[in-house]
Amino acid sequence: MEINNILFTGRLIKELGSLLDSSEALKGKSLRFIPENAVSMEDLEWADAYVAFQPTENFHFGNIKWIHSLGAGVDRYMALGKWPEDVLLTRTITSFGQKIGEYTLSYMLKDLQHHDTFDGQQRRGEWKMVAPRGLNEVKVVIFGTGEIGQEVARILAYFGVKVYGVSRSGVKKSHFRQVMPLEELDDTCLRDADYIINTLPLTAETERLFDADFFEKLNQAVFINVGRGGTVDHDALLAAMDSDSVKAAVLDVFEEEPLPVGSPLWSKPGVTITPHISAITTPKEAVACFLETLECVESGRKIRNAVDPGRGY
Amino acid sequence: MEINNILFTGRLIKELGSLLDSSEALKGKSLRFIPENAVSMEDLEWADAYVAFQPTENFHFGNIKWIHSLGAGVDRYMALGKWPEDVLLTRTITSFGQKIGEYTLSYMLKDLQHHDTFDGQQRRGEWKMVAPRGLNEVKVVIFGTGEIGQEVARILAYFGVKVYGVSRSGVKKSHFRQVMPLEELDDTCLRDADYIINTLPLTAETERLFDADFFEKLNQAVFINVGRGGTVDHDALLAAMDSDSVKAAVLDVFEEEPLPVGSPLWSKPGVTITPHISAITTPKEAVACFLETLECVESGRKIRNAVDPGRGY
Numbered sequence: 001m002e003i004n005n006i007l008f009t010g011r012l013i014k015e016l017g018s019l020l021d022s023s024e025a026l027k028g029k030s031l032r033f034i035p036e037n038a039v040s041m042e043d044l045e046w047a048d049a050y051v052a053f054q055p056t057e058n059f060h061f062g063n064i065k066w067i068h069s070l071g072a073g074v075d076r077y078m079a080l081g082k083w084p085e086d087v088l089l090t091r092t093i094t095s096f097g098q099k100i101g102e103y104t105l106s107y108m109l110k111d112l113q114h115h116d117t118f119d120g121q122q123r124r125g126e127w128k129m130v131a132p133r134g135l136n137e138v139k140v141v142i143f144g145t146g147e148i149g150q151e152v153a154r155i156l157a158y159f160g161v162k163v164y165g166v167s168r169s170g171v172k173k174s175h176f177r178q179v180m181p182l183e184e185l186d187d188t189c190l191r192d193a194d195y196i197i198n199t200l201p202l203t204a205e206t207e208r209l210f211d212a213d214f215f216e217k218l219n220q221a222v223f224i225n226v227g228r229g230g231t232v233d234h235d236a237l238l239a240a241m242d243s244d245s246v247k248a249a250v251l252d253v254f255e256e257e258p259l260p261v262g263s264p265l266w267s268k269p270g271v272t273i274t275p276h277i278s279a280i281t282t283p284k285e286a287v288a289c290f291l292e293t294l295e296c297v298e299s300g301r302k303i304r305n306a307v308d309p310g311r312g313y
Numbered sequence: 314m315e316i317n318n319i320l321f322t323g324r325l326i327k328e329l330g331s332l333l334d335s336s337e338a339l340k341g342k343s344l345r346f347i348p349e350n351a352v353s354m355e356d357l358e359w360a361d362a363y364v365a366f367q368p369t370e371n372f373h374f375g376n377i378k379w380i381h382s383l384g385a386g387v388d389r390y391m392a393l394g395k396w397p398e399d400v401l402l403t404r405t406i407t408s409f410g411q412k413i414g415e416y417t418l419s420y421m422l423k424d425l426q427h428h429d430t431f432d433g434q435q436r437r438g439e440w441k442m443v444a445p446r447g448l449n450e451v452k453v454v455i456f457g458t459g460e461i462g463q464e465v466a467r468i469l470a471y472f473g474v475k476v477y478g479v480s481r482s483g484v485k486k487s488h489f490r491q492v493m494p495l496e497e498l499d500d501t502c503l504r505d506a507d508y509i510i511n512t513l514p515l516t517a518e519t520e521r522l523f524d525a526d527f528f529e530k531l532n533q534a535v536f537i538n539v540g541r542g543g544t545v546d547h548d549a550l551l552a553a554m555d556s557d558s559v560k561a562a563v564l565d566v567f568e569e570e571p572l573p574v575g576s577p578l579w580s581k582p583g584v585t586i587t588p589h590i591s592a593i594t595t596p597k598e599a600v601a602c603f604l605e606t607l608e609c610v611e612s613g614r615k616i617r618n619a620v621d622p623g624r625g626y
Contacts (some may be wrong), residue, residue, distance in 0.1 A: 095447075102448055102472070106426040109419035115428075123584045125579050127571035131593045134408070135415055158471060159415070258440035266438050273435045277427075280444045 001065060001298050004029055007047035009056060010036045012070060013181075015283035015289075016051075025291050051290060055080060066297055070286050072096050072148070072279060073228060074307050075202040083309035090293050092222040093305045098150020100226050102280035103150055104197055104269045110157070111222060112138070136160030139192060143209075144199035144227060145173045145178060146313070148279075153195060164189055168205070190217040195224060202228035203312035215240030220247045226278045229254035234265060241270055252278040314378060314401070314610050317342055320360035323349045325383060328596035329364075329603075333568060338604050352446060364603060368393055374400060379610055383408050383599050385461070385592060387620050388515040388541060396622035403606050406618045407598040410464020413539050416591035417465055417510055420563045424535060425451070448455030449473030452505060454527055456522075457512035457540060458486045461592075461626070465510060477502055481518070495522075503530040508537060515541035516625035533560045539591045542567035565591040 006029060008016055017033040021025055036056050040054060044050075044062040051068045054076040061084055069077060069091040100231060110116070112133045121128055138161055142149045146169040153163045153175035163176050170181030180186060182205075189197075196218065200206045210223070211233040223246050225232060234255075240246040246271040252261075257276055265271050287306070294302045307313060316364055319342060321329055328347040333339060342570040348355060355623060357363075357375040364381045367389040380623055382390060382404040392487055423429070425446045434441055456461045458480040466476045466488035483494030485549050493499060495518075503509070509531065513519045523536070524546040536559050538545060547568075561583040567576075570589055578584050602618070609616045620626060 063483045081416045098449075099445070099447065103426060103445065104423060105427065106419070106422035109415060109422060110428065114421040115419065115423065118585070118587045118590075121588070122579060125574055129587045129590050129593065131595065132412070132416065132590060134412065136411075137380060155472075159411075159468075227371075259566070261438055266435060272431070274431045275442050277431075277442050277445060280442065282444065 001300075003066060003294065003298060004050045005047050006031050006051060007039070008033045008051045009039050009041055010052040010054065012053075012281070012286060013284055016287060019283055019287045022072070023287075023291070025294065032053050033302070043157040049294075060114045066090070068092075068290055068293055069307075070281055070290075073201055074313065075228060075230070078305055078309065078312050088297065088303075089307040090297075090303060090305045090307060091307055092281055092289045093147060094281065094289055095177070096279040098155070099279045100199065101152045101155035103226065103252065103274075104224055105155060107224060107272065108135070108138075108140075108156075108195055108222075110123060111248065134160075138162070138194040140195045140197060141166060141189060141193045142176070142197045142199060143167075144201075145176065146180055146199070147169075148226075149173075149197075149199040150175060152199065164193075187217050188219075190214075191219050193218065193221050195222045196280060197224045198227040200227040200231055201313040202230040206231045208233050210237070212236040212239065215245050218245040220244060222246070222248045222250065226252050229257070234263075238268060241268065248272070249254050251275070262306060314613075316362045316379060316611060318355055318360050318608060319344050319362040319364060321346045321353070321364045321368065322352050323365040323383070325366075325594070325596055329600060332596055332600045336600075336604070338607065341588070348409060355356050362443075362607075363518055379403070381405075381603055382620075383594055383603075386514055386541060387626065388543070390620075391516075391622065391625050400488055401610065401616075401618040402622060403483060403610075403616060403618050404620055405594055405602045406460060406593065409592040411468070412462045412592045413461050413512065414465045414468035415539055416565065416587075417539065419583065420537060421448070421451075421453075421469075421508055424561065428541055447473075451475070451507040453477070453508045454479060454506045455489070455510045455512060456480075457514070458484075458489065458492055459512070461539075462486075462510075463488060463513040465512065465515060477506075500530050503527075503534075506531065506534050507558040508535045510537045511540040511544060513540040513544055514626040519544045521546045523550070525549040525552065531558045533557060535559070535561045535563065536563060537545040539565050544550060547576075551577060551581060554581065561585070563587070594617050 013033040032043060044060055045184045047064055049066045050064045050159045052060045061132055064087060066088045072091055111219060114130050117130055120293055138155055140161050142167045145165040150173055157163050157175040165176040165179035166182055166185060167179055168182055170179050172179050199213050207230055209231050237249060250272045252274045253276055265273060293305060326346040329401050346358060352369045354405035358374055360377055362379045363377045365488055366383045377400060379401045385404055387404050427443050427445060453469055454477045455466055455475050458478040463486055470476050470488040478489040479494055479495055479498060480492055483492055485492050520543055550562060563585045565587045566589055578586060599604055606618060616618045
């Protein structure tokens with residue numbers, strides 16, 4: 001496939017512009033870097049490649065042959081409706097796994113090492129030993145056993161965490177003691193889980209997967225969401241926290257971002273909100289992945305980060 | 314060496330008592346479990362083995378042939394004065410390394426993942442992306458390359474942290490990019506360190522090692538002390554925090570414990586105080602190490618946890 005006119009839009013365009021402007025790999029190609037709300041119909045007609053975190057509001061496929069998502073998730077592209085067969089969709093894959101692994105581990109260790117307890121004691125000038133729990137004493141169930149889920153599993157397993165996985169297929173993957181198919185999820189496996197980590201993409205199958213029925217099966221677990229906000233029924237999550245099936249929640253992703261001002265999640269005790277930073281694409285990483293993908297697209301080499309629009313990831 | 318009368322005293326005696334009372338390995342031996350302030354001269358004369366975190370206030374060697382420290386540190390025993398040649402001193406070695414590794418990692422990740430920043434934003438209902446720093450972007454200098462220092466190095470190196478060591482000898486150890494002898498410490502190595510982790514025991518050589526001269530060489534580093542409080546000049550540390558050479562301090566050990574109520578450390582912004590919990594000996598672990606050591610003592614097998622009183626560790 002030959003790519004000549006590339007349209008970049010949305011977050012990061014300034015940084016991408018300065019990194020790509022003098023790029024040898026893009027010699028002879030035309031590039032446009034345009035803010036999201038300034039993209040015109042003409043721009044979309046002009047482009048044969050579209051590079052952004054999400055489609056613009058006025059998005060239409062025009063002559064676009066290739067869309068490259070600057071994020072790992074592509075649900076906003078999928079929401080455009082039936083995917084045209086002749087448009088290639090790729091997504092950014094970088095060191096997301098290690099990043100999300102470190103994010104997740106940081107909040108698990110915060111809990112296991114009693115940071116809040118000791119912080120409270122320090123404010124009161126109180127000295128009272130409370131033994132931290134070791135990572136090798138806990139059990140984690142990771143939803144999603146793709147690139148990110150596997151990397152999180154690798155890091156946790158290194159510390160002796162008992163790591164279980166849940167995926168569509170239930171196919172065994174490295175670092176998981178066991179991978180269960182979503183359809184045949186064993187309730188007892190959830191009952192003694194200390195942490196639930198969601199890394200799943202948002203698809204028709206995963207929408208509101210974490211609902212009242214699901215949370216009811218937990219027993220004082222900590223729920224960590226680094227996948228997509230739309231997979232969670234947040235009202236059910238809040239109710240589960242009141243009924244003690246969920247001890248705490250660490251949420252990095254939300255259906256609407258920024259999280260709306262009026263959301264009860266902001267002030268719920270036990271809920272930690274982070275502004276979608278568990279796997280930030282740095283401009284340098286975005287550029288490296290984009291250029292590598294472009295090279296594959298043009299040379300016809302296998303594209304490992306291509307999305308199957310049928311599956312939605 | 315034959316051991317018949319074993320005196321247990323201080324913290325954990327209740328738990329040790331219930332775990333050891335029916336122990337096969339101790340059949341035929343006499344055991345006494347006595348609170349620290351109730352140990353009599355007669356008890357000390359009676360015992361040929363003394364098992365505790367520290368000597369009692371009225372401690373004397375009597376007929377004691379073997380002292381087993383329930384902690385990893387033996388400085389309180391060393392403070393008794395010149396060590397009698399015919400008394401064996403051993404210390405507890407368990408999974409301290411992994412424990413201290415998890416403690417240390419938890420506070421590094423808290424810093425790198427901006428927990429406090431996001432906590433503040435959440436309180437204000439504010440959504441502002443700040444990119445976490447990856448562990449593979451930071452440099453750590455670990456003081457002490459013994460069992461604990463090596464375990465901390467192993468864990469950090471797994472994440473790509475650039476780990477340097479400092480020890481008396483400067484002998485190369487696994488997981489460290491380089492180990493420097495204490496005497497020839499390179500100032501430039503300290504200048505670009507993000508974290509300084511102290512795992513050193515308290516000896517004549519390490520007392521007040523971390524003084525004004527030392528802290529002056531740092532540049533916005535975080536100082537983490539999991540070794541001994543007496544290695545640090547805390548006034549100098551506080552001054553270094555004011556002059557920005559030290560960005561924050563995480564302190565688990567203090568010269569006087571509990572940390573006295575009047576200490577300015579309690580309320581200094583940027584100082585985190587934990588009550589000596591980074592490597593708590595659980596009763597089960599204490600018993601396992603004690604029984605293993607006893608077996609070595611009685612059978613004449615090599616005792617890997619024997620202390621060299623000349624070195625003090």
